[in-house]
Amino acid sequence: MLFDQAVDIPEIFKSERVSVTLIEGKARYNLRVKAADVTAFKKSTGLKLPSKIGSSSLSKVVSCLKLGPDEWLVIANSTQQKKLDKVFEKASKDFICSITDISHRNIGFEVSGELAAKLINVGCPLDLSLTAFPVGKVTRTIFESAQIMLLRTGEDSFHVECWRSFAPYLRDYFKRVMTTRY
């Protein structure tokens, strides 16, 4: 990979009750599709685009996250990239839409363990109780002063995504909290 900024992130921080892992090998796309085209777009691409802001359709292969009224983030295994590139190439001809490959723009962390929500709450004021932020909920928000995307993948696990250049900042912040508290 040519983008070596932030690649020196060690893969894992682990303590008994919480761990932070770098998520590798993902293809990411940002989609902007007009409301009137969504149904046809879903049919054409076969993607399960959720309709409510903040909701997601999660799978091991391709996950679709709705971030805004007409905006989705698609995160897939990198093995799917060639196939998705083709699907999107066709869709971009059939629809007036915006599809941007942001695979290398973002870095993902998995934060998991019984203290995962607590660790995130050190830098983020969202209510992360299971009622207010259930499994599958996603949103863009702020962690300390960096913009992140936060997705709950399980009761005790989160996917935190940020721009590549913000990743060392997040890594060091997680590390500082973990070494001083847990």
Place this chain on the structure above:
Amino acid sequence: MFEIHCPYCNEKRAEIEFSYAGEAHIVRPNAKQQPVMSDEDWSRYMFIRDNIRGEHAERWWHNAGCNMFFNAIRNTVTDKFVMTYKMGSPRRTAKQIDVARETNTADKAKT
């Protein structure tokens, strides 16, 4: 810090996720008007604002959230938000603002 209700996310979110974006309901001159507008007309459109003391219709941007602009009625003296509503919907009337204010007070009394 306080929370602002985003009409697109339909959730109250922390103030730090939002940016203020100036007075609301200022209509950009259309393509026909633009060529015949004087410098004075332009300066009025670009720079002249009401700067009112009290309940002010203004734009906010949920930039660290759904990334949408929306409108809000906020009291510039107390910093209290009376209501927020989606971009493109008409300016709220004094009566609608009164109703929203009373509902807020009633909701607050309940909790």
